[in-house]
Amino acid sequence: MSAQSRARVLFLLAGLIVIVSGLALTLSLQMLGSPQTGNAPPPIMSWLPLIVASLVILGIGWWLLGSCHQPEEDSAQRLRALLEAAPDACIVCRQDRTILMANDQAARLFGYESSLLRNQSIEKLVPNWLRGTDASGPNPSPTSTPSGSWRLGLDGNLVGRRRDGSEIPIEISVSPLEHAGQRYVVSFIRNISERKKLEDRVRHSQKLEAVGRLAGGVAHDFNNILTAIIGYSDLLMGSVPQGDPVRDGLLEIKKAGDRAAALTQQLLAFSRKQMLQPTVIDLNALIQETQKMLRRLIPEDIEMQLQLDPQTRPVRADAAQTQQVLLNLVLNARDAMPQGGKLTIQTANTDLSSSYARKHTEVRAGPYAVLSVSDTGCGMDEATQARVFEPFFTTKVQGKGTGLGLATVYGIVKQSGGHIEISSAPGQGSVFRVYLPIAEEAVPTVSLTSGLTRTPPGTETILVAEDEDALRGLVRRVLEEHGYAVLAGKDGEEALRLCRQHPGAVHLLLSDVIMPNMNGPRLAQEVKSLHPDVRVIFMSGYTDSTLVSRGVSQGEAYFLQKPFRTDTLIQLVREVLDRAPTR
Ligand SMILES: Nc1ncnc2c1ncn2[C@@H]1O[C@H](COP(=O)(O)OP(=O)(O)OP(=O)(O)O)[C@@H](O)[C@H]1O
Numbered sequence: 001m002s003a004q005s006r007a008r009v010l011f012l013l014a015g016l017i018v019i020v021s022g023l024a025l026t027l028s029l030q031m032l033g034s035p036q037t038g039n040a041p042p043p044i045m046s047w048l049p050l051i052v053a054s055l056v057i058l059g060i061g062w063w064l065l066g067s068c069h070q071p072e073e074d075s076a077q078r079l080r081a082l083l084e085a086a087p088d089a090c091i092v093c094r095q096d097r098t099i100l101m102a103n104d105q106a107a108r109l110f111g112y113e114s115s116l117l118r119n120q121s122i123e124k125l126v127p128n129w130l131r132g133t134d135a136s137g138p139n140p141s142p143t144s145t146p147s148g149s150w151r152l153g154l155d156g157n158l159v160g161r162r163r164d165g166s167e168i169p170i171e172i173s174v175s176p177l178e179h180a181g182q183r184y185v186v187s188f189i190r191n192i193s194e195r196k197k198l199e200d201r202v203r204h205s206q207k208l209e210a211v212g213r214l215a216g217g218v219a220h221d222f223n224n225i226l227t228a229i230i231g232y233s234d235l236l237m238g239s240v241p242q243g244d245p246v247r248d249g250l251l252e253i254k255k256a257g258d259r260a261a262a263l264t265q266q267l268l269a270f271s272r273k274q275m276l277q278p279t280v281i282d283l284n285a286l287i288q289e290t291q292k293m294l295r296r297l298i299p300e301d302i303e304m305q306l307q308l309d310p311q312t313r314p315v316r317a318d319a320a321q322t323q324q325v326l327l328n329l330v331l332n333a334r335d336a337m338p339q340g341g342k343l344t345i346q347t348a349n350t351d352l353s354s355s356y357a358r359k360h361t362e363v364r365a366g367p368y369a370v371l372s373v374s375d376t377g378c379g380m381d382e383a384t385q386a387r388v389f390e391p392f393f394t395t396k397v398q399g400k401g402t403g404l405g406l407a408t409v410y411g412i413v414k415q416s417g418g419h420i421e422i423s424s425a426p427g428q429g430s431v432f433r434v435y436l437p438i439a440e441e442a443v444p445t446v447s448l449t450s451g452l453t454r455t456p457p458g459t460e461t462i463l464v465a466e467d468e469d470a471l472r473g474l475v476r477r478v479l480e481e482h483g484y485a486v487l488a489g490k491d492g493e494e495a496l497r498l499c500r501q502h503p504g505a506v507h508l509l510l511s512d513v514i515m516p517n518m519n520g521p522r523l524a525q526e527v528k529s530l531h532p533d534v535r536v537i538f539m540s541g542y543t544d545s546t547l548v549s550r551g552v553s554q555g556e557a558y559f560l561q562k563p564f565r566t567d568t569l570i571q572l573v574r575e576v577l578d579r580a581p582t583r
Pocket residue numbers: 328332333336375377378379380384388389393394395396400401402403404405406407429430
C-alpha cells in the first residue's frame with residue numbers, strides 16, 4: 001500500500017471514530033438531559049445534519065489528501081520519464097553505494113537489464129583495477145569528508161566495466177543529492193569510445209604530419225648535396241681514363257651517392273613532397289604488368305592469387321609510385337610468411353560513406369577504387385599497427401628492413417588523395433587496403449624520360465637560377481660542356497637581371513622552385529614576359545603544394561626531380577628545347 005493510501009485509510013478510521021464517539025456522546029447527553037420526554041423526535045432525525053456534516057468533512061478530507069499527494073506522484077513519474085528520455089545513461093546511488101535507480105540507457109551501456117542493476121553495488125560497473133580508489137581518483141563512489149559535506153563533483157574520463165567483463169571508456173559527471181534526509185549520488189555517464197578513437201586517429205595523423213615535415217626538410221637539403229656529389233663524380237669519371245684506380249674510387253662515391261639518393265627519395269615520398277605525375281591508370285593493368293616482377297620476388301611456398309574485379313574504375317595517381325605501393329605491400333606480406341602461405345591481391349570499386357569520413361577526419365567521402373594486399377602471415381598486434389607508418393619503424397632484424405616501406409606507401413597514398421586501412425591480428429594475417437580516388441577525366445600522359453641516349457651538342461642560351469652554389473656550378477659546367485651558353489644566377493632576382501642584360505634570345509629557363517628573393521614560378525612569369533617562347537624546367541627535390549598548384553606540375557613547365565644525373569639533365573634539356581614552346 002502506498003503512503004498516500006495509508007494516509008487516506010487512517011484519516012477515514014479517525015473520522016469514523018470521531019463521528020461514532022460524537023454520536024455516542026450526544027445520545028448519552030440526550031438520555032441524561034430529558035429522560036421523561038416521550039414525544040421527542042426520533043434521535044436519528046435530530047442527528048441527521050450532524051451526520052451529513054461529518055460525512056461532508058470526511059469527503060473533503062479524503063479528496064484533499066488525494067489531491068495533496070497527486071503532484072508528488074506525478075513528479076516522480078515525470079522524473080522517471082525525464083531520465084528515460086535523457087540521451088545519457090543515468091544512475092542514482094544511495095550512500096552505501098547501492099543503485100537506487102538506473103535508466104534504460106545505463107542498463108544498455110553496461111549490458112544489463114535495468115531491473116538487474118537495482119540494489120546492486122555500483123562497484124559492479126567499475127573494473128577491478130579501479131575499485132577502491134579514492135574519490136579524487138577515478139572511482140566515482142561518494143565519500144564523506146570529516147565536515148560531513150560530500151566530496152564529489154568529480155568530472156573526468158574513466159573506464160566502465162560491462163556485464164561481459166569488457167571495458168568501455170566513459171565520461172562521467174556526478175553530483176550529490178539530498179532528499180528527505182537521505183543522501184544520493186546522481187551520475188550521468190556517456191560512452192566516449194567513438195570520440196576516443198577519433199582523437200587517437202587525429203593525434204596519429206598529426207604525429208605523422210610532424211615527422212613528415214621534418215623528414216621533408218632534411219631530404220630537401222640532402223638532395224642538393226647529393227646532386228652535387230653524384231654530378232661531380234659523374235663529371236670527373238668522364239675525364240679519368242678506364243683502368244685508372246681513381247675511376248674506381250669515383251665509382252664508389254657515385255654508388256654511395258645513389259644509395260643515399262634512393263633513401264632520400266623514400267623520405268620525400270613519406271613527407272608527401274615528391275613530385276608526382278598523376279595520370280589516369282587502370283589498376284588491374286598495372287597489377288598485371290607488375291605481376292611477373294612480383295612473382296620473381298616471392299618464394300615458391302607462397303601462393304600468389306589475383307582477384308581483380310574487371311569493373312574496377314580507373315584512378316588518378318602516379319603509375320610508378322602506385323607500383324611502388326604495391327611492391328612494398330607485397331614484400332611485407334612475403335616477409336610476414338617465412339613458412340609460406342597465401343598472398344592475395346584484390347581490386348574492387350567502393351564508396352566511402354560520409355559516416356566513414358566523419359570517423360576518419362582526413363578522408364573525403366566518395367567513390368574509390370580499392371587495392372588490397374592480404375596475407376596469411378604472422379599478423380600484427382594493435383601497438384605495432386599504430387606505428388607501422390612511422391619512418392624507420394621496423395620489427396625486422398638489423399639490416400633486413402629500414403622501416404621506410406610503409407612510410408613511403410603512406411606518403412604516396414596520402415599525396416594521391418587516397419586512404420590506407422589495416423585489418424590485422426597476431427597470428428591472423430593482415431590486409432592492407434589502399435583506397436585511390438576515381439579519375440574524373442582522362443589526362444594525357446607525357447613521358448619525359450624517353451628519347452635520345454646520345455645528345456647532340458646544344459647551341460641555345462640557357463638561364464639557370466639555383467641558390468645552392470655547388471649545384472649551380474655543376475649545372476653550368478655540364479651545360480657549357482654540351483655547347484650551351486649559360487647565364488647563371490644565385491636567386492630569381494639575379495637571374496632576372498642577367499636575363500634583362502642579355503642582348504640575345506634566352507631559349508630555356510632552368511630554375512629551382514624555392515629560392516630566396518624570387519621563387520621559380522615568379523621568375524618564369526617575368527622571363528616569359530621578356531621572351532615569350534622560352535621553355536621552362538623546374539628542378540627541385542621538394543615541392544611546396546602552393547607552388548604545385550601555381551603550375552609547376554600542370555603541364556606549363558617541365559620538372560626535374562633532384563637529385564638528378566647529369567645525363568638526365570642533358571637529355572631533358574634537349575628534349576624540351578626540341579618541343580613546342582610551353583605558353
Ligand atoms: N603484412 C604484414 N604482416 C605483419 N607485419 C607487417 C606487415 N607489413 C608490415 N608489417 C610490420 O610493419 C613494420 C614496418 O613495415 P615497413 O614496410 O615500413 O618496414 P620494413 O618492412 O620493416 O622495412 P623496409 O620495408 O624498409 O624494408 C614491419 O617491420 C612489420 O613489423
